Amino acid sequence: MRQVHQLPHLGLLLFFIISSQRCKTSEVHEQNQLEDLKALLNILVHSHYTNGVQAASALLSLRLVGIQRQELQQKLTQEVIEHALNKVPDLSSGQLAWTIMALGACRNPDEKFIYDSHLVQHLEEKFKEEIRNMETHNGNPLTNYYQLSQDVLALCLFSGNYLTTEIAHFFSPENKNYYFGGQFSVDTGAMAVLALTCVKGSITNHQVEADQSVMQRIDSHIRILVKKILSEKKENYLLGNIYSTGEAIQALLVSASYYKESEWSYQRTLDAVHKEISQGAFKIPVAAAQILPALMRKTYLDVNKDSPCPGSSSNLNVSIPESGSVTPPPSSSLITVHYSVKINKTDSTNVTVQNGSVFLDVMEKAQGQNKTLYGFTMKETSWGPYITSVQGLKANNNDRTYWEILSGGIPLRQGVGSYVVHDGEYLEIRWSKY
Ligand code: B12
Numbered sequence: 001m002r003q004v005h006q007l008p009h010l011g012l013l014l015f016f017i018i019s020s021q022r023c024k025t026s027e028v029h030e031q032n033q034l035e036d037l038k039a040l041l042n043i044l045v046h047s048h049y050t051n052g053v054q055a056a057s058a059l060l061s062l063r064l065v066g067i068q069r070q071e072l073q074q075k076l077t078q079e080v081i082e083h084a085l086n087k088v089p090d091l092s093s094g095q096l097a098w099t100i101m102a103l104g105a106c107r108n109p110d111e112k113f114i115y116d117s118h119l120v121q122h123l124e125e126k127f128k129e130e131i132r133n134m135e136t137h138n139g140n141p142l143t144n145y146y147q148l149s150q151d152v153l154a155l156c157l158f159s160g161n162y163l164t165t166e167i168a169h170f171f172s173p174e175n176k177n178y179y180f181g182g183q184f185s186v187d188t189g190a191m192a193v194l195a196l197t198c199v200k201g202s203i204t205n206h207q208v209e210a211d212q213s214v215m216q217r218i219d220s221h222i223r224i225l226v227k228k229i230l231s232e233k234k235e236n237y238l239l240g241n242i243y244s245t246g247e248a249i250q251a252l253l254v255s256a257s258y259y260k261e262s263e264w265s266y267q268r269t270l271d272a273v274h275k276e277i278s279q280g281a282f283k284i285p286v287a288a289a290q291i292l293p294a295l296m297r298k299t300y301l302d303v304n305k306d307s308p309c310p311g312s313s314s315n316l317n318v319s320i321p322e323s324g325s326v327t328p329p330p331s332s333s334l335i336t337v338h339y340s341v342k343i344n345k346t347d348s349t350n351v352t353v354q355n356g357s358v359f360l361d362v363m364e365k366a367q368g369q370n371k372t373l374y375g376f377t378m379k380e381t382s383w384g385p386y387i388t389s390v391q392g393l394k395a396n397n398n399d400r401t402y403w404e405i406l407s408g409g410i411p412l413r414q415g416v417g418s419y420v421v422h423d424g425e426y427l428e429i430r431w432s433k434y
Contacts, residue, residue: 032278037292037295039278040282040291040292040295041067043283043285043288044058044061044062044285044288044289044292045069045072047285049079052087052095052099053095053098053286054289054382055079055080055083055102056076056080056098056099056102056103057098057285057289058288059076059102059103059105060098060102060105062292064105064296064298065292065296065298076102077103080102081103084099084119085117092126093123093127093129093143093147096119096122096123097147097154097155099119100114100119100120100123100158101157101300101303104157104158104303106302106307107306120155120158120160123151123160124162127162130151131170133398139177140177140397144188145175145185145188145192146188146191148170148177149171149188149191149194149195150191151195152167152171152195153191153195153301156195156199157198157304164211164214165214167218168217168221171192171218172217173189173221173228178192178228180434181434184228186229186239186244186247187240189229190229190239190244190248191251192221192225193226193229193251193255194247194250194254194300196221197254197255199218200215200222203215222258226255229248229251229252230263233269237265237268237271238273239252242281243413245269245273245291245294247290247294249269249273249294250301253294273294277291284384286383335357335421335422335424336350336351337350337353337362337425338350338351338424338427339351339362339366339374340427340428341390341428341429342429342431343393347373347374349374355423358416358417358419358420359405359412359415359421360385360417361421363376363416363429373391374391376389376391376429377389377394384416384417385415385416385417387416387429389403390403390431401432402434403429403430403431405427405428405429405430406429407421407425407428409426
């Protein structure tokens with residue numbers, strides 16, 4: 001009998017123990033997540049920005065999440081403006097779109113530069129050039145659909161001109177430009193969802209006498225693209241891969257009415273991303289910049305030029321530690337890898353490099369051995385060095401050709417400047433079509 005009376009007390013005690021345990025667990029969890037955010041900010045704050053797109057991506061993200069660091073923002077703004085000044089003709093359409101987004105993000109004095117330099121009109125022109133190229137080159141844009149989506153997003157947010165009928169036509173989910181080698185590109189689809197959502201919203205907001213069929217088509221494109229993004233949800237809850245997940249989260253945040261709650265959990269994907277942050281997946285500043293807004297539930301659609309920048313988020317109002325030296329000391333041990341260049345035939349060699357070397361070091365070593373077989377060119381981009389030609393054969397967007405990098409026959413998810421090679425590995429650079 002006594003035991004029966006004691007049961008509720010025992011239950012209560014257990015409840016307290018479990019919930020206090022849970023509180024502790026969730027406190028630790030939150031603390032870890034805060035540390036991850038600080039790690040990302042550390043990368044953004046302490047990186048050396050070698051190109052304007054990198055600086056624009058960082059500035060845009062910092063402004064979106066409300067990091068008010070005067071000196072840093074000034075430095076980044078200066079770099080973005082310097083890059084844009086007199087160089088507008090050389091910028092690709094997406095690079096110009098991101099320049100506008102970064103400078104104009106949430107009402108700030110830099111937006112004057114956008115209007116004084118007529119950047120929006122230049123972007124309208126570049127967007128038209130992309131479309132003209134598609135019309136004359138078998139549907140292939142000058143750049144890619146990720147950038148066309150950046151263009152539409154910036155034009156939509158900064159009152160540029162575009163034809164909604166053209167958007168409805170070109171952004172149809174069946175368009176081949178959403179796919180690389182037959183595989184749906186989650187990054188590209190996500191950027192398109194953001195752009196199309198903005199276009200849809202601006203039609204509704206301005207109550208333009210829009211052709212209902214255009215509205216319906218845009219609506220249907222968003223629905224199908226969202227479905228495709230969700231179908232790329234992996235077992236570990238990432239969307240596509242770790243580097244597309246930030247943009248995919250943004251797309252799903254702005255399109256919640258297009259899927260059921262049971263189809264996607266923000267929290268689960270967020271946890272998966274945090275796991276990858278702690279494993280060092282975001283060392284490149286542009287990677288950190290692309291993931292940061294999603295972690296703070298912000299999207300590129302929040303770049304509303306008529307509202308002020310959000311105040312510094314209380315959670316993030318913590319001092320960001322000076323970056324400790326994370327570069328491992330150079331190792332003197334040597335490793336040997338197998339390196340091939342594949343066009344129609346395959347040329348192979350063994351290359352010995354220092355332990356800790358990246359793919360690019362291997363390519364340079366091989367080039368030193370035989371310039372005819374292994375000579376290559378590259379260009380600096382926001383993600384690092386991008387290989388443009390090998391054996392004099394140049395990648396070309398009009399033909400959808402590129403140099404693909406692989407290890408053991410599997411495409412790498414990092415570039416030649418970041419991927420650290422291993423002893424005995426089979427590395428390959430292959431002439432491919434996307
Ligand atoms: C379009 C695109 C491509 C196109 C580029 C040609 C074209 N038509 O534009 C194709 C399909 C050929 C391609 C190839 C590759 N890509 Co790619 N690509 C993209 C995408 C969707 C958009 C890039 C873009 O235009 N950005 C906007 C503009 C304004 O910025 P930008 O710096 O001027 O853009 C240029 C560079 O990004 C460059 N580029 C494209 N991909 C890559 C990859 C690397 C590593 C580098 C250094 C540069 C680079 O091409 C852009 C146009 O010139 C991004 C997605 C993303 N989230 O960023 C992935 C992305 C950048 N690519 C990626 C990868 C891994 C590759 C490959 C290494 C794949 C492989 N195994 O071969 C190769 C590059 C190999 C090489 N030759 O050096 C990863 C990079 C991840 C990382 N941590 O480094 C991303 C993030 C996709 C992903 N979610 O995994 N890509």
